[in-house]
């Protein structure tokens with residue numbers, strides 16, 4: 001006799017794994033998921049990837065401590081926090097624009113203008129391996145002078161690259 005777990009086979013014998021156990025039943029599966037560095041905060045988005053943009057504005061540079069922030073707008077009504085919403089800090093970097101970050105690890109996860117129907121994912125926290133190519137760089141007028149996107153720099157697969165040190 002074959003053992004079958006309930007919910008693993010549909011009425012026509014077609015395998016429908018987890019159909020009865022999936023708490024998402026009745027909702028679409030998330031197309032994008034993301035989380036902070038420590039994992040306390042996580043989100044999902046039931047929408048396909050939006051355009052990827054690199055933002056070099058001063059506030060993105062400061063907030064992320066980086067040359068630029070890669071962002072992706074997604075529809076607000078497709079976005080939901082999966083866990084850790086109570087662990088989010090917020091910073092209003094310009095009037096009405098809130099940058100939300102994990103209070104435990106500091107990851108910048110999300111930004112929004114409250115009146116807009118889109119929110120901005122901070123793509124370093126995206127866990128879904130999207131392969132869309134970025135569409136471009138914005139706020140180049142604010143950019144860090146030490147980073148030029150047109151520079152072709154040497155690359156290393158891991159953190160072992162040692163640039164030559166100039167000595168005079």
Ligand SMILES: [Zn+2]
Nearest residue numbers: 036038102105
């Ligand atoms: Zn965290």
